[in-house]
Amino acid sequence: MNPTPASAPLTVDFFHDVVCSWCYVMSPRLRQVAAELGIQVRQRSFVLQDNREQMVQVFGSMARAKSVILGHWETCLGHEDQPRIDVEGMRAENFEYPSGLAGALACQAAHLVAGDAGHWDMFDAIQDAHLSQHRNIGDLDVLLDIAVALGHDRAAFAERMRGPEARQRVQADRDAAMRLGIRSIPTLIVGADLARLQTTPLAALRQRLQALASAQA
Numbered sequence: 001m002n003p004t005p006a007s008a009p010l011t012v013d014f015f016h017d018v019v020c021s022w023c024y025v026m027s028p029r030l031r032q033v034a035a036e037l038g039i040q041v042r043q044r045s046f047v048l049q050d051n052r053e054q055m056v057q058v059f060g061s062m063a064r065a066k067s068v069i070l071g072h073w074e075t076c077l078g079h080e081d082q083p084r085i086d087v088e089g090m091r092a093e094n095f096e097y098p099s100g101l102a103g104a105l106a107c108q109a110a111h112l113v114a115g116d117a118g119h120w121d122m123f124d125a126i127q128d129a130h131l132s133q134h135r136n137i138g139d140l141d142v143l144l145d146i147a148v149a150l151g152h153d154r155a156a157f158a159e160r161m162r163g164p165e166a167r168q169r170v171q172a173d174r175d176a177a178m179r180l181g182i183r184s185i186p187t188l189i190v191g192a193d194l195a196r197l198q199t200t201p202l203a204a205l206r207q208r209l210q211a212l213a214s215a216q217a
Contacts, residue, residue, distance in 0.1 A: 010039045010213040013189040015046040015173070015182055018103030018126045018137060019069070021076040021085060022199045026186040027124055028081065029202045033209055043111065043119040044173040045104040046185050055099055066090075066097040073131070081202060089134040098130075098138025101170070102161075106143045108169040109160035113152065121150055191216050 014030060016023040034041050049055045052062065059065035073087045090097075103126045110122035125146050129135040135142050140158070147157040160166055180189060180196075188197040190212050197208060 008216075010037070010191055010209065010216055011042060012039055012191075012209070013042045013044050013176075014120075015044040015177055015185050015187045015189070016123065017046055017048050017100040017185055018107065018123060019048070019098060019100040019130060020185050021069075021073045021131060022079075023186045024085065024127045024131050025076050025079050025081075026199050027120075027127065029200070029205050030188070031120075031124075032202065033206045036206065037209055037213055039209060039213065041116060041120065043107065043116050043123065044176065045107060045170045046173065046177050046182065046187070047100045047104050047170065048185070049099045050101045051099050052096065055097070062096045069097055079199065084128070084132045086132055086134055090131075093134050093136070095136045095138075098136060102140065102143060103130075103137050104170050105161045105166045106147060106157075108166040109157055109163075110147070110150070110152070111169065112160055112165060113157075122147070125150055 012030070012034070014027075016027070030041060033039065049058060055065045056062060059068055070087055070091055073085050073090070077083070077085055077087065106126060107119050107122045111119035114121075126137050126143065129142065129146055130137045137143060140161075143161070144154050144158055148154050177187075180194070182189075182196075184198065186199060189195075190197060190209065193212075195212055197205070200208065
């Protein structure tokens with residue numbers, strides 16, 4: 001008698017942007033539940049604005065962009081499981097609020113070295129630098145400092161960030177989001193049925209993903 005094949009783990013595609021405060025709330029919850037349930041998480045870049053010009057187009061000015069986005073940060077303060085977001089620290093900084101493309105390229109450079117796990121580690125480290133330490137993650141040197149702290153070689157990592165493959169990966173994730181009709185983040189696309197979740201409390205996330213995993217088994 002042939003043994004029954006083991007069921008494949010549930011797969012979650014995590015669409016995110018390094019500058020997204022709701023992603024900062026969601027990522028540690030997803031990490032915890034994925035570890036508990038043996039879920040495979042694939043990291044997907046979803047850059048809201050690529051550059052300063054796009055931010056001005058969306059918000060009207062860079063000053064207004066920072067004001068509106070920090071309003072989102074303030075809302076997120078009431079949803080964190082542990083207090084980490086430093087709104088006043090970022091408000092006091094004199095650099096313009098960064099767009100997310102450079103951070104996405106850094107995440108994809110890490111992906112080229114260490115797959116989804118490396119991508120996720122880089123994403124979380126960049127988000128921590130941005131939302132907790134109010135560092136300028138639009139600055140290449142800041143991103144390279146983060147990469148080095150995670151064990152990457154500075155020069156090699158910079159070359160990967162500048163190379164075509166990292167940019168192609170960002171675009172491929174953007175194309176996937178477009179096909180799926182994703183318009184906001186964080187968005188989780190779950191399993192073969194493409195169920196989608198957004199920012200969800202820890203207990204509810206665990207319950208929902210457990211139900212989806214059981215249905216797939």
